[in-house]
Amino acid sequence: MPEEHLTFDGLGLIPELLSATKRAGYARPTPIQQLAIPPALAGRDVLGCAQTGTGKTATFALPILQHLNALVGNKPKIRALVLTPTRELAAQISDSITTYGEDLDLWHTVIFGGVSEKPQIAELRRGVDLLVATPGRLLDLMGRGLVQLDDVELFVLDEADRMLDMGFLPDVRRITKALPKDRQTMFFSATMPPQIRRLAEGLLDRPVSVA
Ligand code: AMP
Secondary structure, three states, X not given: OOHHHOOHHHHOOOHHHHHHHHHOOOOOOOHHHHHHHHHHHOOOOEEEEOOOOOOHHHHXXXXXXHHHHOOEOEOOOOOEEEEOOOHHHHHHHHHHHHHHOOOOOOOEEEEOOOOOOXXXXXXXXXXXXXXXXXXXXXXXXXXXXXXXXXXXXEEEEOOHHHHHHOOOHHHHHHHHHOOOOOOEEEEEEOXXXXXXXXXXXXXXXXXXXXX
């Protein structure tokens, strides 16, 4: 089917998420959304070579929300983790998840450094299904037993090359070591320098590659 005819309806999303794309004013899926959402919904790992502006947030957020929605009714625990390098990106991703998840009964929160940890800890104590985090604050709260990643089923590493530029790769490695081996991983990077490709190879299992 030619790209320009492909609509959100053909991707396999549930009505609650289709309505979210309409509410957001999206006429049709971007190329990365067309290529990555169906395999992500099917549980495949994804390697996305994509920068901000390509629609990559919805590419990982919509399949995550659909997966979590199927588990609704269970006590909230962190079943999905999105790791991103900066607090601005973390806040943006969290806002997008609020928009996309409006018709779903799911809890999410965002944690990052440079602000008081108290409200973040209170949200975590109440229980969340999805956590968006920057590496430093996440490791800090993990180290104090305030965040457990044992139940993570979906993991997103966002802007991996910026993680490298900002010196976060050791932190990222410590966090990924704490994740269950049996999980779905989506890995996004605008560029793929040698260290990032190696990191991706270590984290992904037969991924679908989307440029
Ligand atoms: P991102 O690459 O995820 O940071 O998204 C960049 C911008 O594109 C955001 O403002 C999104 O709301 C918007 N966007 C995402 N998907 C679509 C789409 N399918 N159609 C139009 N805009 C979109």
